[in-house]
Amino acid sequence: MTGRLSSAMLTAFAAAICVFLVLPTLAVAPISFTETNFITFPPRGFTLHWYREFFERPEWIGSLGTSAVVAVLTAALSTTLGTMIALGLGQLPRRTGRAVTFFFIMPMVVPTIITAAALYTPFARAGLVASIPGLVLAHTVLALPFVIINVSAVLQKLDRRVVDAARSLGATPATAFRRVTLPILAPGITAGAVFAFITSFDEVVVALFIAGADATTLPVQMWSGIRFEISPIVAAASCLLLIVSCVVLTLFWLVQRK
Amino acid sequence: MPGKSMNWRSGALLLPGLAFLAILFAWPVARLVATSFSDSAGAFIHYQRVFLDPIYVRVIGRTLLLSTQVAVLCLLLGYPLAYQLNRSGPLGKAVILLCVLIPFWTNLLVRSYGWIVLLNPQGIINGLLREIGLIDGAIPLVHNTTGVLIGMTQIMLPYMVLPLAAVMSRLDPTLPSAARSLGASPLAAFVRVYLPLTMPGVLAGLLLVFMLSLGFFVVPALLGGPRDILLAQLIEFNINSTLNWPFAAALSTVLLVATITLYWIGDRFFDLGRLWGTR
Numbered sequence: 237m238t239g240r241l242s243s244a245m246l247t248a249f250a251a252a253i254c255v256f257l258v259l260p261t262l263a264v265a266p267i268s269f270t271e272t273n274f275i276t277f278p279p280r281g282f283t284l285h286w287y288r289e290f291f292e293r294p295e296w297i298g299s300l301g302t303s304a305v306v307a308v309l310t311a312a313l314s315t316t317l318g319t320m321i322a323l324g325l326g327q328l329p330r331r332t333g334r335a336v337t338f339f340f341i342m343p344m345v346v347p348t349i350i351t352a353a354a355l356y357t358p359f360a361r362a363g364l365v366a367s368i369p370g371l372v373l374a375h376t377v378l379a380l381p382f383v384i385i386n387v388s389a390v391l392q393k394l395d396r397r398v399v400d401a402a403r404s405l406g407a408t409p410a411t412a413f414r415r416v417t418l419p420i421l422a423p424g425i426t427a428g429a430v431f432a433f434i435t436s437f438d439e440v441v442v443a444l445f446i447a448g449a450d451a452t453t454l455p456v457q458m459w460s461g462i463r464f465e466i467s468p469i470v471a472a473a474s475c476l477l478l479i480v481s482c483v484v485l486t487l488f489w490l491v492q493r494k
Numbered sequence: 495m496p497g498k499s500m501n502w503r504s505g506a507l508l509l510p511g512l513a514f515l516a517i518l519f520a521w522p523v524a525r526l527v528a529t530s531f532s533d534s535a536g537a538f539i540h541y542q543r544v545f546l547d548p549i550y551v552r553v554i555g556r557t558l559l560l561s562t563q564v565a566v567l568c569l570l571l572g573y574p575l576a577y578q579l580n581r582s583g584p585l586g587k588a589v590i591l592l593c594v595l596i597p598f599w600t601n602l603l604v605r606s607y608g609w610i611v612l613l614n615p616q617g618i619i620n621g622l623l624r625e626i627g628l629i630d631g632a633i634p635l636v637h638n639t640t641g642v643l644i645g646m647t648q649i650m651l652p653y654m655v656l657p658l659a660a661v662m663s664r665l666d667p668t669l670p671s672a673a674r675s676l677g678a679s680p681l682a683a684f685v686r687v688y689l690p691l692t693m694p695g696v697l698a699g700l701l702l703v704f705m706l707s708l709g710f711f712v713v714p715a716l717l718g719g720p721r722d723i724l725l726a727q728l729i730e731f732n733i734n735s736t737l738n739w740p741f742a743a744a745l746s747t748v749l750l751v752a753t754i755t756l757y758w759i760g761d762r763f764f765d766l767g768r769l770w771g772t773r
Contacts, residue, residue, distance in 0.1 A: 239680070242680075246574055246577070246578055247578065249574050249578075250574060250575050250578035250579075250590065253571050253574070253575045253593075253651075254575075254589070254590060254593035256571075256648060257593045257594065257596065257597055257648060257651060258593055258596050258597075259608070259612065260604075260605045260606075260607075260608025260609045260611075260612060260645075260648065261596060261597070261600045261604065261605060261608055262608075263608045263611045263612050263618070264604055264607060264608045264611060267611055275610070275611055275614070275616075276616050278618070317510060317511050317514060318511070320507045320508070320510060320511060321507070321508060321511035323504075323507050324503075324504040324505070324506075324507030324508035324511070325504075325508070326504075327501075327503060327504035327507075328504055336508070338758075338761065339515070339520075340511070340515065342515075342519070342520075342754075343515070343519055345705075345753060345754065345757045346523070346709075346750060346753060346754070347708070347709025347710070347711070347726060347749055347750075347753060348709075348711065349709060349711045349726040349729055349730060349746075349749075350523065350526070350709065350729075350746045350749060350750055351519065351522075351523070353526060353729060353733055353742060353743070353746055354519075354522035354523045354525065354526040354746075355518070355522050356733070357522075357525070357739075358521075358522050358525070373518055374518070376514070376518075377514075377515065377518050377519050380511070380514075380515065434599065438601045438602065438603075440602065440603060440712060441711055441712065445733075455601065455603055458603045458604075458607070459603060459716075462603065462606065462607055462610070462716055463716070470607055471607070471611070474601070474603070474604040474607055474608075477601045477603075477604055478600065478601075478604060481599050481600065481601070485599060
């Protein structure tokens with residue numbers, strides 16, 4: 237009897253925590269349709285005004301464009317570099333591999349505020365502040381560990397004998413890599429690319445330091461929106477961000493399932 | 495044959511990445527650390543301020559306290575959730591995993607904004623409490639430490655649940671029942687058998703959440719008050735507002751050493767590396 241009761245209590249408690257986890261994400265959507273100029277819950281009326289404003293104000297729609305370009309370039313650069321690193325790490329002896337991996341994982345461990353502060357001076361000297369190339373380079377630093385982790389995970393499960401079999405059947409190393417290794421690694425590489433895209437698309441701390449007025453990303457624009465202009469346009473922007481995440485993840489899921 | 499050619503190949507594969515991270519990460523961070531010692535008045539002058547000036551000691555103390563509170567809160571919420579995840583059927587598992595992973599994939603700013611929407615004086619939580627008649631005005635839930643605690647706990651919870659669930663799923667499920675059959679009460683079976691066996695997950699989760707909380711910037715800046723700032727905000731303030739780079743660099747170095755030490759401990763003793771799947 238007590239077992240059943242405590243079991244039901246545990247289920248209820250777990251359900252409450254699940255609500256706690258998704259609540260702030262869900263709370264944003266209704267606010268974006270409010271007719272008031274301030275955030276209020278429950279929202280009053282229904283309007284698409286804030287979405288129209290988002291697409292009409294150049295600082296908002298422009299920042300979305302910047303974010304998209306930076307995220308795509310970051311995903312491309314970090315997936316290429318990260319896959320090469322993972323392949324290289326896979327061939328190292330265990331002990332060396334572990335030490336080198338520790339180095340490559342560091343950008344994920346070191347607080348972003350430190351990376352941002354460290355990059356500011358060299359970027360200012362090199363003229364990379366407030367530029368898209370600057371943002372792409374900085375975001376690639378942050379995204380690399382996620383690509384390495386995802387590709388390494390698949391690489392560990394790769395059966396070397398399959399590659400050896402291709403070689404013994406006459407494939408050159410390049411052909412064996414292109415036609416055997418790469419297709420097997422593809423799920424890890426796509427996962428890494430998705431992680432890299434999202435890392436860049438959502439990143440705000442480094443962007444706050446180096447984005448500047450000429451290359452404002454959407455998260456930076458939202459940051460000032462939340463701090464200085466409590467209007468529901470931030471809620472509309474949030475919903476658009478959520479939609480982008482959902483689309484990317486659905487595409488990812490469809491690719492992985494194939 | 496494999497030895498030499500493999501080293502050559504792995505070197506060629508690793509070189510671009512090593513060069514990239516050396517130029518764009520390791521060297522800039524090393525320069526930042528060097529800046530903290532570069533004062534004509536003495537190499538450690540900024541560290542003396544960090545550790546002796548009561549204002550800054552208080553910021554460090556507050557950061558340590560908040561990170562501990564977040565880690566403990568995450569454990570109290572995460573342990574039952576991981577337990578429930580482990581014993582649920584396929585559907586329950588999917589729902590819980592979805593709820594745990596949604597925050598992972600939701601923009602930090604969206605979630606912080608969501609909390610402001612919920613917790614502000616006109617928000618739904620205060621509205622509900624007024625409705626029931628528990629309060630008259632509004633209790634301040636955001637732009638103070640309460641807001642930071644709520645926001646941080648929600649953001650860090652997945653980092654607690656995932657290592658815990660990993661340990662729990664590897665446990666032999668018959669062990670607690672064996673303890674029960676030998677006469678232990680449910681409580682004793684949990685405290686003396688289940689809990690000790692899940693300790694590696696508990697410690698890994700606590701360490702991970704504590705480590706990540708130490709250097710957190712976004713949530714404290716958006717949900718916290720102007721009076722009780724944390725270490726990362728102090729670094730940002732010294733760079734963007736007072737332009738005191740050497741002092742900001744000293745604060746960064748303290749945070750850097752603390753984080754890397756904690757990560758090293760986690761990697762060495764609690765198998766954090768396995769959590770990332772890099773081993």
